[in-house]
Amino acid sequence: MSKYLLNKFLFTIDRDPELVERYRDDPRGTVTWWEAERANAILNLPEAEASTWLRFTDEEREALSTHDYPRLFALGAHNFLTLTLFIALFERDYAEPLGFQLEYARRLADFSLPYPDIST
């Protein structure tokens, strides 16, 4: 389990407008590229000083590759990161204000307290 890496994906996609669009249009391709090229980059270090050990589990990779935010919630991805990025991805597809945010809540309706642990 690599909650940290799930969060790192959500964080680094969310802060880059081009990657937000790329992930919306091609989630599986973006996840594959990101895990190969970006997962081990330490964000404030030169490229050569990267980590060597970070990779997704199959379940995590699949959840990201299918935009499956209820699954990401179940896996303990940070709720704020998932929400923020997925609003950027899908709010535009809903005519009503907060339409996507309410759909998001409905899709998580089966979760009860305590929620999955987001500690990393």
Next chain:
Amino acid sequence: MATICAVVATTHHPFYLRASTAPPEERPPFADEWVGKVEAFRETLARARPDVLVMVGSDHFHQMWLDNLPQFLVGKAPFYDANYYNEEREFGLPRMLLRGQEDLSTHLLREGLDAGFDLAFSNELRVDHSITCPIITLRPQNDLPIVPIYTNIFAPPMPQPKRFVELGRAIRTIVESWPSDLRVAIIGSGHLSLELGGPRQFGPHGPDPEFDQKAVAWIASGDIDGALAEVTLDSLWLPGNATHGFMDFMLMMGVAGAGRPADYVDTLDLFHTMEAYFTWYPNGVDQ
């Protein structure tokens, strides 16, 4: 020594700017009441005639990240750029530039470290909406220098609630010992019950109105013991999965002082979360 002219605790609702400036056809029905309450709250700060603002907030995974995450951080820089692409995207917040009060940052860091708080510091800090929303609501002319203080209310493991209260008490003492004739307002922003990215988000009210009523009563009456008796790192998950932001209110209760009722209290029950506004005048205020 410096004078603490006001202590202010507020929620930071990132949708306020958009709601208050939308054209009439897009203006939500609650906007007029909200603007009225914010303008009245703003006046409580103006009456204190501050020269400097200490701004307590919490980075929302912008510059602070899980590979190197400070629990408490003081900005020490001559300027702070503010707001991020994803805040512009989601909330319509503008890019801003705030001036820094570097000598007060230096004083807070030195005295805070010597008082037992191992404060991190940043000489190049871009602040986010936890700092800028209170500027937009309380001081929209953005004409005063600031010292930003960030807390971790976001990424476990977090400091205990009592540590937030203790840091608030220390900030109060340290600012009062700053050798300056300036008037300092200490402003902190947090949340009442809040759910983000969970099944209770964006409901017609905050996720736990009962918690909100209790929380407002604790803050308004300065009941630090009451809050500490009920609030733990574990309990804060229950009212809503982003309710740890209440610890920034607890920090501000520490600044204001135990048993010290707020001089101004107002709330607004909105969709998603309750707004709450508090002002204390530790040294009185001109009527």
